[in-house]
Amino acid sequence: MWMSELSERSGLPVATIKFYLRDGLLPAGEALGATRSRYDEPHLRRLRLIRALVDVAGLRLETVRTILAAVDDESLPLHTVIGTAHVQLSSADSLPAPTGASRRRVDRLLCRLRWRVSADSAHRVALARALDSLASLDFAVSDELLDDYAAAMRPVAKREVSSVVSSAPEQATEKAVIGTVLLEPVLSIVRRMAQEDASSRMSRRGHR
């Protein structure tokens, strides 16, 4: 298809698509002459993936670029691709390091759960930092709440990952990114709805 059709079917302005091409986020089309290129279904699909990562998951283009590079690198095992997508979500190098106490608390949690999370995982740092932030606001996150979260997430994650692993190999890496990065907002929105429901039921009892 030509650029005009790619724009129409993706719903994106030509200028945006050209920006992604220049930026390397979208592979070049098949050049037919000096100024015309033809594009394919995979181009359309890639555009939709970029938009979903930006619009639904709220990621920055820089982060999207790193995730797509991992998807495109066929030498990487699936576990590594999932890891890369994950690390991009959790990492924030510019933020202060977490306290040792929070780091140890996260280590103890994972040890208690017997979860296999690598020792240098960005998630350990991100969780410890979040706990520090909440503590600075006098909001103590109890071990019970963390255990509740873990108990709620374990079956969900197992189902999500096994659906990815069981898909056809050529789709598996893209599915891994969708299943890990793009289902996260879905779960968060369901949690907000559950909170709206709980808040609506409790507020009838007359609390401010």
Next chain:
Amino acid sequence: MWMSELSERSGLPVATIKFYLRDGLLPAGEALGATRSRYDEPHLRRLRLIRALVDVAGLRLETVRTILAAVDDESLPLHTVIGTAHVQLSSADSLPAPTGASRRRVDRLLCRLRWRVSADSAHRVALARALDSLASLDFAVSDELLDDYAAAMRPVAKREVSSVVSSAPEQATEKAVIGTVLLEPVLSIVRRMAQEDASSRMSRRGHR
């Protein structure tokens, strides 16, 4: 305390604090003469809340401003403050409207769950839009997965909201924001860890 101490205790540069003051995110201190002002513990606390909303929850300052305005408006009932914080997370007016099919699917889900989520809630739109985005990538989110998410989130949300409602009234609104906005990243990080664990166990069986 003076500005220098506020900067030291919050870990934020004076320039950043002055920006928040000019921007109205941080209330003015007590003016002592033309160029000096004195600040208080609530100022320090507000700075920490702003940083947590930006660094941990990844919100933009514009969104933080709207949430803080709801916290500061004592005329608003708690349920409304939680709602405002929520809507800020889910809303994205610039994005295309979801399809009618997805809207109806979300309506049916909430009906099936008997959750009280207002008919014009931004969450309904956000979830429908996320489903559309995933569908455009040929990723069908099954009813079973949505039901799993709902089953996992219901007890978590109930515990979270009841801990907020039971706190002292003067802290309740701030706690509501922390408990809804800042615990969301904590839960997401726990999910990523659970996925890393599941992926690590499954990848040993030799899938790419």
